[in-house]
Amino acid sequence: xxxxxxxxxxxxxxxxxxxxxxxxxxxxxxxxxxxxxxxxxxxxxxxxxxxxxxxxxxxxxxxxxxxxxxxxxxxxxxxxxxxxxxxxxxxxxxxxxxxxxxxxxxxxxxxxxxxxxxxxxxxxxxxxxxxxxxxxxxxxxxxxxxxxxxxxxxxxxxxxxxxxxxxxxxxxxxxxxxxxxxxxxxxxxxxxxxxxxxxxxxxxxxxxxxxxxxxx
Amino acid sequence: xxxxxxxxxxxxxxxxxxxxxxxxxxxxxxxxxxxxxxxxxxxxxxxxxxxxxxxxxxxxxxxxxxxxxxxxxxxxxxxxxxxxxxxxxxxxxxxxxxxxxxxxxxxxxxxxxxxxxxxxxxxxxxxxxxxxxxxxxxxxxxxxxxxxxxxxxxxxxxxxxxxxxxxxxxxxxxxxxxxxxxxxxxxxxxxxxxxxxxxxxxxxxxxxxxxxxxxxxxxxxxxxxxxxxxxxxxxxxxxxxxxxxxxxx
Numbered sequence: 407x408x409x410x411x412x413x414x415x416x417x418x419x420x421x422x423x424x425x426x427x428x429x430x431x432x433x434x435x436x437x438x439x440x441x442x443x444x445x446x447x448x449x450x451x452x453x454x455x456x457x458x459x460x461x462x463x464x465x466x467x468x469x470x471x472x473x474x475x476x477x478x479x480x481x482x483x484x485x486x487x488x489x490x491x492x493x494x495x496x497x498x499x500x501x502x503x504x505x506x507x508x509x510x511x512x513x514x515x516x517x518x519x520x521x522x523x524x525x526x527x528x529x530x531x532x533x534x535x536x537x538x539x540x541x542x543x544x545x546x547x548x549x550x551x552x553x554x555x556x557x558x559x560x561x562x563x564x565x566x567x568x569x570x571x572x573x574x575x576x577x578x579x580x581x582x583x584x585x586x587x588x589x590x591x592x593x594x595x596x597x598x599x600x601x602x603x604x605x606x607x608x609x610x611x612x613x614x615x616x617x618x619x620x621x622x
Numbered sequence: 623x624x625x626x627x628x629x630x631x632x633x634x635x636x637x638x639x640x641x642x643x644x645x646x647x648x649x650x651x652x653x654x655x656x657x658x659x660x661x662x663x664x665x666x667x668x669x670x671x672x673x674x675x676x677x678x679x680x681x682x683x684x685x686x687x688x689x690x691x692x693x694x695x696x697x698x699x700x701x702x703x704x705x706x707x708x709x710x711x712x713x714x715x716x717x718x719x720x721x722x723x724x725x726x727x728x729x730x731x732x733x734x735x736x737x738x739x740x741x742x743x744x745x746x747x748x749x750x751x752x753x754x755x756x757x758x759x760x761x762x763x764x765x766x767x768x769x770x771x772x773x774x775x776x777x778x779x780x781x782x783x784x785x786x787x788x789x790x791x792x793x794x795x796x797x798x799x800x801x802x803x804x805x806x807x808x809x810x811x812x813x814x815x816x817x818x819x820x821x822x823x824x825x826x827x828x829x830x831x832x833x834x835x836x837x838x839x840x841x842x843x844x845x846x847x848x849x850x851x852x853x854x855x856x857x858x859x860x861x862x863x864x865x866x867x868x869x870x871x
Contacts, residue, residue, distance in 0.1 A: 476835075477793070477834070477835045477837065480793070480829075480834045480835050481792070481793040481794060481795075481834040481835070483727060483832055483834070484726055484727050484728065484793065484794025484795070484832055484833055484834035485725070485726060485727070485792070485793070485794040485834065486725070486727055488725075489792050489793075490792030490841075492725045493691055493694050493720075493722050493725060494628075494630065494641050494720065494722055495628075495691070495693055495694040495720035495722060496694070497693040497694045497695075497720065498693050498694020498695040499694060501790070501792070501839075501841045501844075502695060502790070502841060502844035502845060503840060503841065503844045504792075504839060504840075504841060508837070508838075508839045508840075511837070573838075576838060577837055577838035580838045580852070580855070580856050580859075581836075581838060581856070581859050582859065582860075582863070583856050583857070583859050583860030583863060584856060585838075585852060585853050585855070585856035586853050586856060586857065587851075587853055588851055588853070590853065591851075591852055591853065
Protein backbone atom coordinates (compact mmCIF):
# COMPACT_ATOMS: atom_id res chain seq x y z
CA UNK A 407 0.00 0.00 0.00
CA UNK A 408 2.84 2.33 0.91
CA UNK A 409 4.66 2.07 -2.42
CA UNK A 410 1.54 2.25 -4.58
CA UNK A 411 0.23 5.15 -2.51
CA UNK A 412 3.46 7.10 -2.78
CA UNK A 413 3.57 6.57 -6.57
CA UNK A 414 0.05 7.97 -6.84
CA UNK A 415 0.96 10.88 -4.57
CA UNK A 416 3.95 11.78 -6.75
CA UNK A 417 1.62 11.82 -9.73
CA UNK A 418 -0.82 13.99 -7.79
CA UNK A 419 1.80 16.62 -7.01
CA UNK A 420 2.87 16.74 -10.67
CA UNK A 421 -0.79 16.95 -11.71
CA UNK A 422 -1.39 19.76 -9.25
CA UNK A 423 1.53 21.68 -10.75
CA UNK A 424 0.16 21.20 -14.26
CA UNK A 425 -3.32 22.34 -13.22
CA UNK A 426 -1.92 25.60 -11.90
CA UNK A 427 -0.99 26.53 -15.47
CA UNK A 428 -4.61 27.56 -15.76
CA UNK A 429 -3.47 30.84 -14.22
CA UNK A 430 -1.17 31.46 -17.20
CA UNK A 431 -4.05 31.68 -19.64
CA UNK A 432 -5.67 29.57 -22.32
CA UNK A 433 -2.72 29.32 -24.68
CA UNK A 434 -0.33 28.19 -21.95
CA UNK A 435 -2.76 25.63 -20.57
CA UNK A 436 -3.78 24.14 -23.92
CA UNK A 437 -0.15 24.07 -24.99
CA UNK A 438 0.75 22.19 -21.81
CA UNK A 439 -2.06 19.69 -22.44
CA UNK A 440 -0.81 19.15 -26.00
CA UNK A 441 2.80 18.75 -24.93
CA UNK A 442 1.88 16.08 -22.39
CA UNK A 443 1.25 13.96 -25.47
CA UNK A 444 4.50 14.80 -27.23
CA UNK A 445 6.95 14.10 -24.38
CA UNK A 446 9.93 12.21 -25.72
CA UNK A 447 8.97 12.49 -29.41
CA UNK A 448 10.18 11.15 -31.82
CA UNK A 449 11.88 8.60 -29.57
CA UNK A 450 8.51 7.76 -28.02
CA UNK A 451 5.32 7.59 -30.06
CA UNK A 452 2.62 10.27 -29.73
CA UNK A 453 1.20 10.12 -26.17
CA UNK A 454 3.71 7.33 -25.43
CA UNK A 455 5.02 8.80 -22.20
CA UNK A 456 1.49 9.65 -21.11
CA UNK A 457 0.32 6.09 -21.66
CA UNK A 458 3.28 4.76 -19.74
CA UNK A 459 2.27 6.99 -16.82
CA UNK A 460 -1.32 5.83 -17.15
CA UNK A 461 -0.31 2.16 -17.03
CA UNK A 462 1.85 2.72 -13.97
CA UNK A 463 -1.01 4.56 -12.26
CA UNK A 464 -3.53 1.88 -13.18
CA UNK A 465 -1.24 -0.78 -11.77
CA UNK A 466 -0.75 1.30 -8.61
CA UNK A 467 -4.49 1.73 -8.14
CA UNK A 468 -5.08 -1.99 -8.64
CA UNK A 469 -2.36 -2.95 -6.14
CA UNK A 470 -3.60 -0.33 -3.68
CA UNK A 471 -7.21 -1.52 -3.77
CA UNK A 472 -6.17 -5.17 -3.61
CA UNK A 473 -4.02 -4.44 -0.56
CA UNK A 474 -6.82 -2.42 1.06
CA UNK A 475 -9.26 -5.29 0.62
CA UNK A 476 -6.72 -7.78 2.00
CA UNK A 477 -6.11 -5.64 5.08
CA UNK A 478 -9.83 -5.09 5.56
CA UNK A 479 -10.49 -8.82 5.50
CA UNK A 480 -7.68 -9.52 7.95
CA UNK A 481 -8.90 -6.85 10.34
CA UNK A 482 -12.40 -8.26 10.09
CA UNK A 483 -11.14 -11.75 10.90
CA UNK A 484 -9.06 -10.51 13.83
CA UNK A 485 -11.87 -8.51 15.42
CA UNK A 486 -14.85 -10.79 14.67
CA UNK A 487 -16.08 -8.25 12.15
CA UNK A 488 -16.41 -5.36 14.57
CA UNK A 489 -13.17 -3.45 14.19
CA UNK A 490 -12.64 -0.44 16.37
CA UNK A 491 -16.12 -0.53 17.86
CA UNK A 492 -16.01 -4.10 19.16
CA UNK A 493 -16.44 -3.17 22.82
CA UNK A 494 -19.84 -2.96 24.47
CA UNK A 495 -18.89 0.27 26.18
CA UNK A 496 -20.13 3.33 24.30
CA UNK A 497 -17.38 5.38 25.92
CA UNK A 498 -13.95 5.55 24.37
CA UNK A 499 -15.39 4.82 20.91
CA UNK A 500 -13.19 7.48 19.38
CA UNK A 501 -10.06 5.81 20.70
CA UNK A 502 -7.40 7.63 22.69
CA UNK A 503 -5.66 9.56 19.94
CA UNK A 504 -7.16 8.45 16.65
CA UNK A 505 -7.25 11.10 13.97
CA UNK A 506 -10.38 11.61 11.85
CA UNK A 507 -8.13 10.86 8.89
CA UNK A 508 -7.29 7.36 10.13
CA UNK A 509 -10.97 6.67 10.81
CA UNK A 510 -11.98 7.43 7.24
CA UNK A 511 -9.32 5.77 5.10
CA UNK A 512 -11.55 3.10 3.57
CA UNK A 513 -14.65 5.15 2.81
CA UNK A 514 -12.45 8.05 1.78
CA UNK A 515 -10.68 5.74 -0.63
CA UNK A 516 -14.01 4.66 -2.13
CA UNK A 517 -15.02 8.31 -2.61
CA UNK A 518 -11.67 9.05 -4.26
CA UNK A 519 -11.95 6.04 -6.59
CA UNK A 520 -15.44 7.07 -7.72
CA UNK A 521 -14.25 10.66 -8.12
CA UNK A 522 -11.35 9.58 -10.32
CA UNK A 523 -13.74 7.81 -12.68
CA UNK A 524 -15.95 10.92 -12.77
CA UNK A 525 -12.92 13.19 -13.27
CA UNK A 526 -11.55 11.12 -16.16
CA UNK A 527 -14.95 11.09 -17.86
CA UNK A 528 -15.17 14.85 -17.38
CA UNK A 529 -11.80 16.29 -18.29
CA UNK A 530 -9.84 13.52 -19.97
CA UNK A 531 -12.21 11.64 -22.25
CA UNK A 532 -14.68 14.54 -22.57
CA UNK A 533 -17.55 12.04 -22.14
CA UNK A 534 -19.49 14.24 -19.73
CA UNK A 535 -19.19 17.95 -20.19
CA UNK A 536 -21.20 20.01 -17.70
CA UNK A 537 -21.25 23.57 -18.90
CA UNK A 538 -20.43 22.68 -22.49
CA UNK A 539 -18.00 20.59 -24.52
CA UNK A 540 -14.95 21.93 -26.31
CA UNK A 541 -11.84 20.73 -28.08
CA UNK A 542 -9.86 23.08 -25.87
CA UNK A 543 -9.01 21.63 -22.42
CA UNK A 544 -8.95 25.14 -20.99
CA UNK A 545 -12.47 25.91 -22.20
CA UNK A 546 -13.79 22.53 -20.97
CA UNK A 547 -12.33 23.22 -17.55
CA UNK A 548 -13.71 26.75 -17.34
CA UNK A 549 -17.13 25.61 -18.55
CA UNK A 550 -17.30 22.90 -15.91
CA UNK A 551 -16.11 24.90 -12.92
CA UNK A 552 -18.38 27.77 -13.75
CA UNK A 553 -21.15 25.56 -12.30
CA UNK A 554 -21.43 25.60 -8.50
CA UNK A 555 -22.40 21.95 -8.22
CA UNK A 556 -19.38 20.79 -10.19
CA UNK A 557 -17.13 22.79 -7.85
CA UNK A 558 -19.02 21.33 -4.87
CA UNK A 559 -18.57 17.76 -6.08
CA UNK A 560 -14.84 18.32 -6.67
CA UNK A 561 -14.50 20.00 -3.27
CA UNK A 562 -16.07 17.09 -1.40
CA UNK A 563 -13.83 14.63 -3.24
CA UNK A 564 -10.71 16.70 -2.66
CA UNK A 565 -11.43 17.07 1.04
CA UNK A 566 -11.72 13.28 1.20
CA UNK A 567 -8.41 13.12 -0.65
CA UNK A 568 -6.80 15.52 1.79
CA UNK A 569 -7.76 13.38 4.77
CA UNK A 570 -6.68 10.25 2.94
CA UNK A 571 -3.27 11.75 2.24
CA UNK A 572 -2.92 12.98 5.82
CA UNK A 573 -2.97 9.46 7.19
CA UNK A 574 -1.74 7.80 4.02
CA UNK A 575 1.55 9.66 3.77
CA UNK A 576 2.33 9.18 7.47
CA UNK A 577 1.55 5.47 7.42
CA UNK A 578 3.40 4.97 4.12
CA UNK A 579 6.67 6.40 5.37
CA UNK A 580 6.28 4.74 8.76
CA UNK A 581 5.63 1.36 7.14
CA UNK A 582 8.77 1.80 5.07
CA UNK A 583 10.84 2.22 8.22
CA UNK A 584 11.13 5.98 8.57
CA UNK A 585 9.61 6.32 12.06
CA UNK A 586 12.69 5.68 14.17
CA UNK A 587 12.12 7.89 17.22
CA UNK A 588 9.52 9.94 19.06
CA UNK A 589 10.86 13.16 17.52
CA UNK A 590 10.89 11.63 14.08
CA UNK A 591 7.26 10.59 14.55
CA UNK A 592 6.27 14.18 15.32
CA UNK A 593 8.16 15.49 12.28
CA UNK A 594 6.67 12.88 9.94
CA UNK A 595 3.18 13.74 11.14
CA UNK A 596 3.83 17.44 10.54
CA UNK A 597 5.11 16.60 7.06
CA UNK A 598 2.00 14.51 6.36
CA UNK A 599 -0.34 17.29 7.46
CA UNK A 600 1.60 19.83 5.38
CA UNK A 601 1.54 17.71 2.24
CA UNK A 602 -2.17 17.02 2.73
CA UNK A 603 -3.00 20.73 3.11
CA UNK A 604 -0.76 21.79 0.22
CA UNK A 605 -2.21 19.16 -2.12
CA UNK A 606 -5.81 19.92 -1.24
CA UNK A 607 -5.37 23.68 -1.47
CA UNK A 608 -3.36 23.48 -4.67
CA UNK A 609 -5.91 21.23 -6.35
CA UNK A 610 -8.85 23.33 -5.18
CA UNK A 611 -7.41 26.57 -6.49
CA UNK A 612 -8.39 26.13 -10.18
CA UNK A 613 -12.07 25.20 -9.51
CA UNK A 614 -12.60 28.08 -7.11
CA UNK A 615 -10.66 30.51 -9.27
CA UNK A 616 -13.01 29.74 -12.16
CA UNK A 617 -16.12 29.86 -9.94
CA UNK A 618 -15.15 33.28 -8.57
CA UNK A 619 -14.29 34.60 -12.01
CA UNK A 620 -10.56 35.11 -11.43
CA UNK A 621 -9.86 32.83 -14.41
CA UNK A 622 -11.74 32.54 -17.69
CA UNK B 623 -17.26 6.60 47.01
CA UNK B 624 -19.85 4.37 45.34
CA UNK B 625 -19.59 3.18 41.76
CA UNK B 626 -21.53 0.94 39.40
CA UNK B 627 -19.47 -1.63 37.51
CA UNK B 628 -20.93 -2.99 34.28
CA UNK B 629 -18.89 -6.18 33.91
CA UNK B 630 -18.74 -8.61 31.01
CA UNK B 631 -19.90 -12.01 32.26
CA UNK B 632 -19.30 -15.05 30.11
CA UNK B 633 -19.59 -18.55 31.57
CA UNK B 634 -17.31 -20.16 28.98
CA UNK B 635 -16.01 -19.75 25.46
CA UNK B 636 -19.29 -21.09 24.08
CA UNK B 637 -21.45 -18.70 26.08
CA UNK B 638 -22.52 -15.57 24.22
CA UNK B 639 -21.80 -13.35 27.21
CA UNK B 640 -23.38 -10.11 28.37
CA UNK B 641 -22.81 -7.03 30.48
CA UNK B 642 -24.07 -7.21 34.08
CA UNK B 643 -24.30 -4.17 36.35
CA UNK B 644 -23.12 -4.35 39.96
CA UNK B 645 -23.25 -1.53 42.49
CA UNK B 646 -20.15 -1.40 44.70
CA UNK B 647 -20.35 0.73 47.83
CA UNK B 648 -17.85 2.29 50.21
CA UNK B 649 -14.84 2.20 47.88
CA UNK B 650 -11.78 4.04 49.10
CA UNK B 651 -10.23 6.23 46.41
CA UNK B 652 -6.87 4.70 47.37
CA UNK B 653 -8.02 1.26 46.26
CA UNK B 654 -6.65 -0.14 43.02
CA UNK B 655 -9.12 -1.22 40.34
CA UNK B 656 -8.40 -4.88 41.03
CA UNK B 657 -9.09 -4.36 44.74
CA UNK B 658 -12.56 -3.11 43.77
CA UNK B 659 -13.09 -6.32 41.80
CA UNK B 660 -11.92 -8.23 44.89
CA UNK B 661 -14.46 -6.40 47.07
CA UNK B 662 -17.20 -7.16 44.56
CA UNK B 663 -16.16 -10.80 44.32
CA UNK B 664 -16.20 -11.13 48.10
CA UNK B 665 -19.78 -9.91 48.16
CA UNK B 666 -20.77 -12.22 45.26
CA UNK B 667 -19.15 -15.22 46.94
CA UNK B 668 -20.92 -14.51 50.25
CA UNK B 669 -24.19 -14.39 48.30
CA UNK B 670 -23.40 -17.76 46.66
CA UNK B 671 -23.08 -16.14 43.23
CA UNK B 672 -20.34 -16.86 40.70
CA UNK B 673 -17.47 -14.41 41.31
CA UNK B 674 -15.97 -12.56 38.36
CA UNK B 675 -12.95 -14.32 36.87
CA UNK B 676 -10.05 -12.02 36.02
CA UNK B 677 -6.30 -12.41 35.52
CA UNK B 678 -3.87 -10.88 37.96
CA UNK B 679 -0.46 -11.65 39.43
CA UNK B 680 2.14 -9.19 40.64
CA UNK B 681 -0.31 -6.34 41.17
CA UNK B 682 2.54 -3.89 40.74
CA UNK B 683 2.54 -3.20 37.00
CA UNK B 684 5.42 -5.42 35.93
CA UNK B 685 4.16 -8.88 34.97
CA UNK B 686 1.65 -8.20 32.20
CA UNK B 687 -0.96 -10.62 33.55
CA UNK B 688 -3.76 -8.23 34.42
CA UNK B 689 -5.60 -6.23 31.83
CA UNK B 690 -9.19 -5.24 31.15
CA UNK B 691 -10.82 -2.66 28.93
CA UNK B 692 -12.23 0.05 31.20
CA UNK B 693 -14.77 2.41 29.62
CA UNK B 694 -13.58 1.33 26.19
CA UNK B 695 -9.89 2.00 26.85
CA UNK B 696 -7.40 -0.78 27.54
CA UNK B 697 -6.06 -0.49 31.11
CA UNK B 698 -8.35 2.46 31.76
CA UNK B 699 -8.10 6.24 31.58
CA UNK B 700 -4.56 6.87 32.86
CA UNK B 701 -1.62 6.71 30.46
CA UNK B 702 1.28 4.27 30.93
CA UNK B 703 -0.62 2.54 33.74
CA UNK B 704 -1.62 -1.10 34.13
CA UNK B 705 -5.06 -2.05 35.46
CA UNK B 706 -3.54 -3.09 38.80
CA UNK B 707 -1.88 0.31 39.13
CA UNK B 708 -5.07 2.21 38.26
CA UNK B 709 -6.54 3.64 41.44
CA UNK B 710 -10.06 4.71 42.17
CA UNK B 711 -9.03 8.36 42.55
CA UNK B 712 -9.17 8.35 38.74
CA UNK B 713 -12.93 7.99 39.00
CA UNK B 714 -15.72 9.96 40.62
CA UNK B 715 -18.41 9.04 43.10
CA UNK B 716 -21.41 7.66 41.24
CA UNK B 717 -19.51 6.76 38.04
CA UNK B 718 -20.71 3.91 35.85
CA UNK B 719 -17.63 1.96 34.74
CA UNK B 720 -17.71 -0.54 31.87
CA UNK B 721 -15.31 -3.48 32.33
CA UNK B 722 -14.61 -5.83 29.41
CA UNK B 723 -11.91 -8.37 28.48
CA UNK B 724 -9.41 -7.92 25.61
CA UNK B 725 -11.38 -8.62 22.43
CA UNK B 726 -9.58 -10.26 19.49
CA UNK B 727 -9.99 -13.58 17.68
CA UNK B 728 -6.41 -14.68 18.55
CA UNK B 729 -7.35 -14.14 22.24
CA UNK B 730 -10.22 -16.62 22.62
CA UNK B 731 -12.42 -16.02 25.66
CA UNK B 732 -12.04 -18.37 28.60
CA UNK B 733 -14.38 -16.94 31.22
CA UNK B 734 -15.66 -13.49 32.13
CA UNK B 735 -12.63 -11.17 31.87
CA UNK B 736 -10.06 -13.91 31.23
CA UNK B 737 -8.80 -14.50 27.68
CA UNK B 738 -6.27 -16.95 26.29
CA UNK B 739 -3.07 -15.13 25.33
CA UNK B 740 -0.93 -18.14 24.41
CA UNK B 741 -0.82 -16.80 20.84
CA UNK B 742 1.74 -14.33 22.20
CA UNK B 743 3.80 -17.23 23.56
CA UNK B 744 3.81 -18.90 20.15
CA UNK B 745 5.00 -15.69 18.51
CA UNK B 746 7.93 -15.46 20.89
CA UNK B 747 8.69 -19.13 20.34
CA UNK B 748 8.76 -18.49 16.59
CA UNK B 749 11.61 -16.02 16.80
CA UNK B 750 11.59 -13.74 19.80
CA UNK B 751 14.89 -15.03 21.21
CA UNK B 752 18.60 -15.17 20.51
CA UNK B 753 20.55 -18.38 20.05
CA UNK B 754 23.59 -18.59 22.27
CA UNK B 755 26.20 -21.33 21.86
CA UNK B 756 26.93 -23.26 25.00
CA UNK B 757 30.42 -23.32 26.39
CA UNK B 758 32.36 -21.06 28.71
CA UNK B 759 31.19 -17.49 29.14
CA UNK B 760 32.99 -14.94 26.96
CA UNK B 761 35.35 -12.48 28.67
CA UNK B 762 33.63 -9.42 30.00
CA UNK B 763 33.36 -6.45 27.63
CA UNK B 764 34.37 -8.42 24.53
CA UNK B 765 30.98 -7.62 23.02
CA UNK B 766 30.65 -3.85 22.99
CA UNK B 767 27.21 -2.27 23.14
CA UNK B 768 26.75 1.48 22.78
CA UNK B 769 24.89 3.24 25.58
CA UNK B 770 22.30 4.66 23.18
CA UNK B 771 21.49 1.27 21.68
CA UNK B 772 21.49 -0.22 25.15
CA UNK B 773 18.89 2.28 26.38
CA UNK B 774 16.77 2.05 23.25
CA UNK B 775 16.81 -1.75 23.45
CA UNK B 776 15.81 -1.61 27.09
CA UNK B 777 12.95 0.78 26.36
CA UNK B 778 11.64 -1.85 23.98
CA UNK B 779 12.46 -4.76 26.29
CA UNK B 780 10.13 -3.51 29.03
CA UNK B 781 7.16 -4.86 27.07
CA UNK B 782 5.32 -7.13 29.51
CA UNK B 783 3.23 -8.91 26.87
CA UNK B 784 -0.09 -7.88 28.38
CA UNK B 785 -1.90 -7.56 25.05
CA UNK B 786 -3.36 -4.08 25.57
CA UNK B 787 -2.01 -3.11 22.15
CA UNK B 788 -4.08 -5.81 20.50
CA UNK B 789 -7.13 -4.87 22.55
CA UNK B 790 -6.90 -1.23 21.48
CA UNK B 791 -5.98 -1.74 17.83
CA UNK B 792 -8.92 -1.27 15.45
CA UNK B 793 -7.24 -3.84 13.18
CA UNK B 794 -6.56 -6.31 15.99
CA UNK B 795 -2.85 -6.21 15.18
CA UNK B 796 -0.08 -7.27 17.57
CA UNK B 797 2.62 -5.25 15.80
CA UNK B 798 3.56 -3.18 18.83
CA UNK B 799 4.23 -6.38 20.79
CA UNK B 800 6.23 -7.87 17.90
CA UNK B 801 8.04 -4.63 17.20
CA UNK B 802 9.05 -4.32 20.83
CA UNK B 803 10.71 -7.74 20.78
CA UNK B 804 12.31 -7.18 17.37
CA UNK B 805 13.66 -3.78 18.41
CA UNK B 806 14.89 -5.07 21.75
CA UNK B 807 16.88 -7.91 20.18
CA UNK B 808 17.72 -6.15 16.92
CA UNK B 809 19.43 -3.20 18.59
CA UNK B 810 21.95 -5.41 20.37
CA UNK B 811 25.00 -7.20 19.01
CA UNK B 812 23.74 -10.57 20.25
CA UNK B 813 20.60 -10.19 18.15
CA UNK B 814 22.33 -9.52 14.80
CA UNK B 815 23.01 -13.03 13.48
CA UNK B 816 19.30 -13.96 13.50
CA UNK B 817 17.91 -10.51 12.77
CA UNK B 818 16.41 -11.27 9.37
CA UNK B 819 15.10 -14.74 10.12
CA UNK B 820 13.61 -13.43 13.36
CA UNK B 821 11.64 -10.73 11.55
CA UNK B 822 10.25 -13.12 8.96
CA UNK B 823 9.41 -15.93 11.41
CA UNK B 824 7.67 -13.63 13.83
CA UNK B 825 5.57 -11.86 11.22
CA UNK B 826 4.60 -15.22 9.71
CA UNK B 827 3.51 -16.54 13.12
CA UNK B 828 1.67 -13.28 13.85
CA UNK B 829 -0.30 -13.57 10.63
CA UNK B 830 -0.98 -17.27 11.14
CA UNK B 831 -2.41 -16.58 14.58
CA UNK B 832 -4.96 -14.32 12.93
CA UNK B 833 -3.84 -10.91 14.14
CA UNK B 834 -4.68 -8.04 11.82
CA UNK B 835 -2.26 -5.89 9.83
CA UNK B 836 -0.88 -2.59 11.12
CA UNK B 837 -2.02 0.65 9.50
CA UNK B 838 -0.06 2.98 11.80
CA UNK B 839 -3.08 4.31 13.63
CA UNK B 840 -1.19 4.47 16.92
CA UNK B 841 -3.86 3.44 19.44
CA UNK B 842 -1.52 0.69 20.65
CA UNK B 843 1.22 2.97 21.92
CA UNK B 844 -1.36 5.28 23.48
CA UNK B 845 -2.64 2.49 25.77
CA UNK B 846 0.65 0.63 26.33
CA UNK B 847 1.19 0.51 30.10
CA UNK B 848 4.97 0.39 29.68
CA UNK B 849 5.16 3.30 27.26
CA UNK B 850 6.47 1.35 24.26
CA UNK B 851 6.78 3.88 21.43
CA UNK B 852 5.49 3.54 17.88
CA UNK B 853 8.96 3.50 16.33
CA UNK B 854 9.32 -0.19 17.23
CA UNK B 855 6.82 -0.98 14.49
CA UNK B 856 8.80 0.95 11.87
CA UNK B 857 11.95 -0.87 12.94
CA UNK B 858 10.13 -4.17 12.56
CA UNK B 859 8.93 -3.14 9.09
CA UNK B 860 12.48 -2.18 8.19
CA UNK B 861 13.79 -5.59 9.29
CA UNK B 862 11.12 -7.41 7.31
CA UNK B 863 11.82 -5.35 4.17
CA UNK B 864 15.54 -5.83 4.62
CA UNK B 865 15.10 -9.58 5.00
CA UNK B 866 12.92 -9.78 1.89
CA UNK B 867 15.25 -7.56 -0.16
CA UNK B 868 18.40 -9.42 0.79
CA UNK B 869 16.79 -12.82 0.51
CA UNK B 870 17.97 -13.71 4.01
CA UNK B 871 15.86 -16.17 5.85
